[in-house]
Amino acid sequence: MSEDEFIEKNYNQWLTDFQELLSINSVRDDHLADTVHPYGPGPKAALKKMISFAIRDGFTRFGVIDNRAGYIEIGPKDARQTVGILIHVDVVPVDKELWNYEPFAGTIVDDRLYGRGSDDMKGSDMLSYYALKALKDRSSTFKNKVRLIIGTDEENDWQDMEAYFTAEGRPDLGFSPDGDFIVENAEKGIAHLDLISDSKILNPSNGQLLFLRAGKASNVVPGVARAAVKNVAFNRAQEIFQDFLKKEQLTGQIEEDSDGFKIILNGFSVHGSTPDEGRNAATYLALFLLNFDFDERTNRWLNFLAKTIHQDYFAEKLGIGITTPEMGKTTLNAGIVDLEINKTAKINLNLRYPIGFSGLKAVEIIENNFPWIKAYLRDDGLKPHLVPADDPVVTNLLSIYKQVTGKETHLNVSAGASFGRLMPRGVCYGTRFIGQQSTAHQIDEYFNLQNYQPAMRILIKSIEALANLD
Numbered sequence: 144m145s146e147d148e149f150i151e152k153n154y155n156q157w158l159t160d161f162q163e164l165l166s167i168n169s170v171r172d173d174h175l176a177d178t179v180h181p182y183g184p185g186p187k188a189a190l191k192k193m194i195s196f197a198i199r200d201g202f203t204r205f206g207v208i209d210n211r212a213g214y215i216e217i218g219p220k221d222a223r224q225t226v227g228i229l230i231h232v233d234v235v236p237v238d239k240e241l242w243n244y245e246p247f248a249g250t251i252v253d254d255r256l257y258g259r260g261s262d263d264m265k266g267s268d269m270l271s272y273y274a275l276k277a278l279k280d281r282s283s284t285f286k287n288k289v290r291l292i293i294g295t296d297e298e299n300d301w302q303d304m305e306a307y308f309t310a311e312g313r314p315d316l317g318f319s320p321d322g323d324f325i326v327e328n329a330e331k332g333i334a335h336l337d338l339i340s341d342s343k344i345l346n347p348s349n350g351q352l353l354f355l356r357a358g359k360a361s362n363v364v365p366g367v368a369r370a371a372v373k374n375v376a377f378n379r380a381q382e383i384f385q386d387f388l389k390k391e392q393l394t395g396q397i398e399e400d401s402d403g404f405k406i407i408l409n410g411f412s413v414h415g416s417t418p419d420e421g422r423n424a425a426t427y428l429a430l431f432l433l434n435f436d437f438d439e440r441t442n443r444w445l446n447f448l449a450k451t452i453h454q455d456y457f458a459e460k461l462g463i464g465i466t467t468p469e470m471g472k473t474t475l476n477a478g479i480v481d482l483e484i485n486k487t488a489k490i491n492l493n494l495r496y497p498i499g500f501s502g503l504k505a506v507e508i509i510e511n512n513f514p515w516i517k518a519y520l521r522d523d524g525l526k527p528h529l530v531p532a533d534d535p536v537v538t539n540l541l542s543i544y545k546q547v548t549g550k551e552t553h554l555n556v557s558a559g560a561s562f563g564r565l566m567p568r569g570v571c572y573g574t575r576f577i578g579q580q581s582t583a584h585q586i587d588e589y590f591n592l593q594n595y596q597p598a599m600r601i602l603i604k605s606i607e608a609l610a611n612l613d
């Protein structure tokens with residue numbers, strides 16, 4: 144069967160498989176986690192689904208490691224090098240009430256397949272899987288073995304890949320199709336910080352901010368923020384709020400509550416690696432709340448959120464932003480904001496930085512600039528990564544894109560993190576086409592079904608080329 148015949152004949156089955164994968168809610172759920180389901184039932188079920196496709200389709204070499212990751216393999220067993228195609232089947236949480244389609248169903252409207260994970264990255268998962276199947280069915284011989292490596296915790300801690308590498312070793316070269324068909328040969332370092340401060344009230348007769356909460360994941364710009372306020376006149380607050388919404392062009396609701404009000408503010412949620420494309424509901428809500436006088440500690444905290452963190456996309460006001468010619472600017476996202484009166488207030492920051500900086504430096508600078516904050520480095524495992532532009536992995540992927548589409552693609556420094564960085568000669572590559580907008584982590588996330596044919600052709604040729612590299 145020719146490549147084109149394979150692609151055409153497999154479309155319907157590919158689509159059915161894709162919809163089945165989308166219908167699994169593979170958001171990590173720590174409340175339901177145990178040793179058999181280390182990230183809860185969803186991510187494990189999605190991994191099992193991928194392996195079940197492999198069994199159905201006659202792959203003979205596959206496995207599951209520690210219930211966290213899996214692989215499907217082709218090529219010579221005793222090859223010196225391994226090509227890794229690194230994917231993930233977990234997804235980020237949804238604000239279901241804001242979606243126009245059922246997030247875990249796989250609804251098709253006008254060539255768009257809607258669902259959480261359709262763009263990040265279950266569409267790429269299914270394309271990569273079928274590309275591997277095309278090469279298996281063709282039974283050509285390769286220099287390298289090829290493994291489709293399936294992670295289940297990419298959206299959180301990446302312990303899935305740690306477990307996999309510990310058991311199976313690290314692939315030498317490859318790519319992760321977790322973005323655009325641009326060869327992202329450089330990725331920034333990423334650190335997560337918790338900024339902790341005391342929110343014990345000193346003067347309870349003032350206005351009181353009972354809580355302010357927003358965000359579920361460090362790497363997502365919060366799209367909704369909620370707060371409750373006591374000892375403040377509702378009518379005046381309502382007036383100020385309507386003016387605020389108009390001025391900032393935002394939406395939200397305010398509701399009278401015993402001696403105060405409850406409030407919901409909608410921002411615009413995007414991936415935390417591009418905070419300047421979103422609108423952080425938490426910092427906007429803090430900006431609104433500056434209109435009222437609260438306790439001293441609450442005011443200090445609101446000021447920090449509304450004046451320092453608000454729109455500080457490049458961490459400049461916070462004092463930790465740097466810029467380098469090879470890797471660009473540091474970016475900053477306040478992904479989780481959690482204040483509750485008389486408890487410990489927390490702001491979780493997601494920081495992406497060029498070579499020459501580190502999470503520890505960020506901690507030092509923040510604690511120095513804001514002595515009332517205690518900064519904790521939660522994770523600084525992702526160091527900046529770079530594959531030289533003349534590496535054959537890079538040059539092959541660039542030329543295959545041109546061969547298939549007739550158009551040029553280019554190199555890029557990624558502000559996001561993909562599994563590509565986990566391999567010495569690993570890049571991020573595919574499967575959105577240049578110019579298509581990413582809907583990753585957004586409301587009404589979708590996959591463009593017209594991408595199926597050209598993306599499949601590029602992936603088959605790319606995997607084949609890497610399988611034959613020295």
Ligand SMILES: [Zn+2]
Nearest residue numbers: 263264297321
């Ligand atoms: Zn992803």
